[in-house]
Amino acid sequence: MKLTMASSPHNHSHKSLNKLMLTVILACIPGLIAQLVFFGTGVLIQLILALLTVSVAEAAIMRIRKRPALTALSDGSAWLTAVLLALSIPPLAPWWIIVIGCLFAIIIVKQLYGGLGFNLFNPAMAAYVLLLISFPVQMTAWLPTADLLAKPISFTQQLSVIFNGYTTAGFSVDQLRVGIDGMTMATPLDTVKTDVAHGLTITESMQSPLFNQWLGKGWGWVNLGFLLGGLYLIKTNVINWHIPVSFIATLAICSGIGYLVAPGTEPGVVFHLFSGATMLGAFFIATDPVSAATTNRGRLVYGALIGLLIYLIRTFGGFPDAVAFSVLLLNMAVPLIDYYTQPRTYGHGMKK
Amino acid sequence: MSQLKELFNEGMWKNNPALVQLLGLCPLLAVTSTVTNAMGLGLATLMVLVGSNVTISAVRNWVPKDIRIPVFVMIIAAFVTIIQLLMNAYTFGLYQSLGIFIPLIVTNCAIIGRAEAFASKNPVHLSAFDGLMMGAGFMVVLLVLGAMREVIGQGTLFDGADLLLGPWAAVLRIEIFSFDNQFLLAILPPGAFLGLGLLIAAKNVIDAQIKAKQVAPPEAEKGPRARVTSLT
Incomplete structure (x- = not known):
């Protein structure tokens, strides 16, 4: 044998x-x-x-x-x-x-x-x-x-835009983005950022038809969908809980502190968690087993730093969303994180 | 003659400053967004390299070993100043678009490297040829990288060649394809890093193939081996 x-x-x-x-x-x-x-x-x-x-x-x-x-x-x-x-x-x-x-x-x-x-x-x-x-x-x-579009777009129209740049009726993407009131619509994150830069408060910015009460229309549901999928991944043990939890917790803490310090110009915790690519990033992107940290403590650090970077770039940086940049930056830091968070081998190096 | 051939091989391929020694990457990455810029900086570096190699080789027996580096740097700086004034006078448009990277030729390690490694130990004519070949090797890489980035980035070749070569050269501009959107990444610095990485990879592939071809023949001859003391 x-x-x-x-x-x-x-x-x-x-x-x-x-x-x-x-x-x-x-x-x-x-x-x-x-x-x-x-x-x-x-x-x-x-x-x-x-x-x-x-x-x-x-x-x-x-x-x-x-x-x-x-x-x-x-x-x-x-x-x-x-x-x-x-x-x-x-x-x-x-x-x-x-x-x-x-x-x-x-x-x-x-x-x-x-x-x-x-x-x-x-x-x-x-x-x-x-x-x-x-x-x-x-x-x-x-x-x-x-529901905000001035002209609803059918599937064939979308096909035409993607392949020709124009709908069959001759409208470009920029024209399609114009809402009922004739204003070009950006994403909620972008709108908030631009409005705050122009001296508006968050409450004023949220008056735009893009928002319902607290969240960008649609974006909240998209994030909720990814949250649901992510919880399923954790339940089936495909990903560990460490990265998403520390990612979301850090983003929540940072945006919470920001909201407490400057409630007029900070959109708050819920908006940060359910806007842009937060949930997609937390459960599907940061958890990539190849490019993420590999030790459990390392994963906590990795997720936390991504969350911190996302908050910083969204609030002070030049781009409205920052999941991709933060993940790439932390990908670079992974060897260092793994080096400093190696678990103790059983029987070796006991603390004195 | 074989010495010259060896120097040619060294500069253009085996010990290419940009692809093998990886020296002078700062200008290499920064100014290769178009062929014209690449050619301008390549020519400037080439001239500085030849001039400094010749001068350093000529004074090599009078320079005390202890202070040779400051002396070399001053000689190089003198040549860079000459080139800078010449470009300011005759190719003003290019002078402006290259900007800080012309004075920065002083700090190009490829130049001080050749001064230290070759010119300070070899006669004038060999040093001049070495400078020419190293400069040419550097310029070829600059040109290839510039062409790659210009074609991918804006779909043209020799855009703005009239800045370097005079008004007649405007006809050199070739529009390979026109596209409403520039591929900005190729023009921005990350494109230079990616492009240089691909060039080095290509060189390694070619070297590996050459090696694979060369390994085969020597197996045939297996006569008695005479011991020869090393010639070098």
Whole structure:
């Protein structure tokens, strides 16, 4: 009888990589549905484009590297990247945005570093930052929720906008973004930031039709959807609780302190937690097992610093949202965090 | 002759200042947003490198070893000042667009590196050729990187060449494709880092292929081995 000795941990979870990735993709569905309802079906077109592009890119690179393309594709990690990127970009962004983003994510960020497990950075977020820096106009053209639009847009119209830049009636994305009152609508985070910079208080800024009482219309539901999916991920043990909890707690504490100090210019805890990409970032992006910290204490530090950075950039920085930047910055810090938070080996280095 | 060939190989490929020594990356990354800028800075660096190599090689026997570095830096600074004044006089547009990076040639480690490693130990004609080859190797990398970034970033080549070469050169501008949106990342500094990384990767791939080809032949000859004392 042959006894093989594998390295610890010996407790096997019986989850294949493929199953893990598919669970994460599955958990995106509530958030995806919320996006579909409030921001139109464009996100589905982006999703299909993204899935096609990453499949082709991954297969091509695997062929060049002389490795089995099908095995790499079927682990689902590339598809997860595609889903996350498609969920992060504006639904009516032109088709080449998502294609460039997916190619960059797979070829440069993932495969050039050695493929799955070797990438230093979260591929979806690195691609998002590339797109945001290169094409700021297209990447910030979020529509207001469907009920605020002067002209409702059908699925075919959205298809036409994505591929031609104009609807069949000849309206560009910028014209579509104009609301009933003739004002161009930005995202809630952006609106609050600009209004505060112009000397308005939060209460005045929230008078805009973009908001209902406390939250941006639609955005609260999208975040709630991702929160639901994230809780499912924690329940099925796909991700640990450390990163999301410390991420959200830090963001809540920081925005709470900010609100107490300056209630007129700070939108408060609930707004920060349920706006932009907070929940998507906390449960789906920061928890990427490859590029996040690997020790439990390290995960707490990692999540907390991301939360802190998001608050700082949202409040004092140049961009309205900051999940992608914060995650990338902390990806860089992961080796350091892991170094200082190594758990004590059993029987070694007892405290005196 | 073989010495010159060796120097050519060293500068252009085997010991290329930009791709192998990774020296002078500050101007390399900062000014390569267009081919014209790259060519301007490449030429300036080339001229400084040749001039400083020749001068340092000529005075190498009179410079006390203890204070050689300050002396070298002063010689290099003199040449940079000459180049800067010349560019200010004859290519004013380019002078303005390169800005601080012309005086910063003084701090380009590739130049002081060649002065210390080669010119201070070799005769004038070899030093001049070494400066020429190292400068050319640096300039080629600048040009390739500039071309990559310009094509990807704004879809043109030789945009603004008239700033460097005079009004006739405006015809050199090639519009490869036109696109409403610039690919800003290629023009911004991150694009330079990505581009340089890809170039170094390409060089390593080519080197690996050459090596793979070269390994095969020597296995054939397996005669008795005569021991030869090292020649170098």
